[in-house]
Amino acid sequence: MYLAESGQQAEDAVVFALKNGYRMIDTAQYYRNEADVGNGFRRSGLNREDVFIVSKVTNEAHGYLSTLAAVNESLQRMNLDYIDMFLIHSPYEGKNIETYEALLDLKKQGIIRSVGVSNFGIAHLEGLKTAGLPAPSVNQIELHPYQRKDELVKYCLDNDIAPMGYSPLTRGHYINDPVFVQIAANYGRTPAQILIRWSLQHGYITIPKSVQSDRILENANVFDFTLSEEDMQILNSLANASVSWDPTVSSWEG
Numbered sequence: 001m002y003l004a005e006s007g008q009q010a011e012d013a014v015v016f017a018l019k020n021g022y023r024m025i026d027t028a029q030y031y032r033n034e035a036d037v038g039n040g041f042r043r044s045g046l047n048r049e050d051v052f053i054v055s056k057v058t059n060e061a062h063g064y065l066s067t068l069a070a071v072n073e074s075l076q077r078m079n080l081d082y083i084d085m086f087l088i089h090s091p092y093e094g095k096n097i098e099t100y101e102a103l104l105d106l107k108k109q110g111i112i113r114s115v116g117v118s119n120f121g122i123a124h125l126e127g128l129k130t131a132g133l134p135a136p137s138v139n140q141i142e143l144h145p146y147q148r149k150d151e152l153v154k155y156c157l158d159n160d161i162a163p164m165g166y167s168p169l170t171r172g173h174y175i176n177d178p179v180f181v182q183i184a185a186n187y188g189r190t191p192a193q194i195l196i197r198w199s200l201q202h203g204y205i206t207i208p209k210s211v212q213s214d215r216i217l218e219n220a221n222v223f224d225f226t227l228s229e230e231d232m233q234i235l236n237s238l239a240n241a242s243v244s245w246d247p248t249v250s251s252w253e254g
Contacts, residue, residue: 001013001014001017001022001024001025001026001207001208001209001210001216001219004028004031004033004209005031005033005211006031006032006033006036007033007036008036009211010033010036010037010040010211011036011037011039011040011043012040012211013040013210013211013213013216014036014037014039014040014041014043014044015040015043015044016213016216017216018040018041018044018046018051019044020216020217020220021220022216022220023050023051023052024051024052024053024054024207025037025040025041025051025052025053025054026054026055026140026166026207027053027054027055027056028055028056028058028087028089029055029056029057029058029061029070029073029074029089030056030058030059030089034055034074034077034078035077035078035079037053037078038077038078038079038080041053041078041080042079048080048081052084052085053078053080053083053084053085054083054084054085054086054087055074055078055083055085055086055087056086056087056088056089056118056140057070057071057086057087057088057089057099057103058070058089059089059090059092059093060093061099062088062093062094062095062096062098062099063095063098063099063102064095064098064099064101064102065102067098067099067102067103068102068105068106071083071086071102071103071106071111071112072111074086075111082110082111082112082113083111083112083113084112084113084114085112085113085114085115085116085137085138086103086106086112086114086115086116087115087116087117087118087136087138087140088100088103088116088117088118088120089118089119090118090119090120090245090247091117091119091120091121091124091247091250091252091253092247092250093253094253094254095253095254096124096127096128096252096253096254097127097128097131097133097254100115100117100128100133100136101133103115104133104134114137114138115136115137116136116137116138116139116140116164117136117138117139117140118139118140118141118164118166119140119141119245119246119247119248120136120139120141120247120248121152121247121248121249121250122151122152122155123251123252124248124250124252125139125155125156125159125161126252127252127254129159131254135159135160135161136161137161137162138161138162138163138164138205139152139156139161139162139163139164140164140165140166140207141163141164141165141166141248142165142166142167142242142243142244142246143163143165143166143167143168143199143202143204143206144165144167144168144169144170144174144195144198144199144243145180145195145198145235145236145238146170146174146238146239146240146241146242146243147167147170147240147241147242147243148236148240149248152248153202162205163203163204163205164204164205164206164207165199165204165205165206165207166207166209166244167209167243167244168195168196168198168199168206168207168208169192169195169196169208169209170195170243171243171244173243174241174243175191175192175195176191177191179234179235179238180194180195183227183231183234183235186231187225187227189225190218192208192215192218192219193218193219193221193222194227194235196208196219196222197222197225197226197227198227198232198235200222200223201226201227201232
């Protein structure tokens with residue numbers, strides 16, 4: 001589950017999601033809710049090893065020493081001994097190599113279990129490779145039927161980088177698109193469930209966002225049906241449109 005809200009609402013959403021089968025929570029320093037995620041996790045009563053927690057280095061913390069400090073601050077805010085995965089939030093601000101090296105060193109110390117990136121395009125991923133650095137575990141990017149990023153996804157898969165899709169529900173911008181509504185009606189599902197199922201059938205790690213209990217449950221109820229090949233082709237043929245920022249097209253600043 002992707003969580004951008006903060007405060008008691010965010011904490012309660014984490015508790016509800018974890019008590020209802022969710023096992024991954026995605027946060028970021030930029031969202032200012034890491035403490036809420038940590039509190040929600042502890043209230044859930046689950047064992048630490050049973051929950052996968054992801055956070056991201058804010059752009060302002062780029063650089064080797066500042067990244068080390070920022071990650072340790074995240075640990076303190078969440079009151080955790082380790083974080084399962086830390087991502088570079090975007091390639092903006094440069095110093096990506098320094099930042100990535102800091103995350104790798106924190107991984108060696110056991111403070112981070114896995115290192116990834118977010119909003120990286122092919123040029124940025126090639127930049128890491130050219131610097132002799134190992135490929136990130138994941139690249140978290142905007143992914144939904146209107147934003148498929150076919151070339152970038154192929155590059156990731158060819159290089160053993162797992163695509164992790166945010167905004168799978170198009171941030172609500174296209175949720176009532178007649179195409180989604182009709183396909184949903186054919187399966188007796190909601191448009192949101194169709195969009196999440198599309199991501200799953202592509203093999204993406206997908207992180208829908210909601211703090212509403214009914215929608216948290218709805219978003220997870222997608223494993224007992226399969227979209228037909230014909231419907232997948234319809235969804236794969238929609239025009240290109242983004243509902244978020246797109247740093248993947250920015251220049252590589254090292």
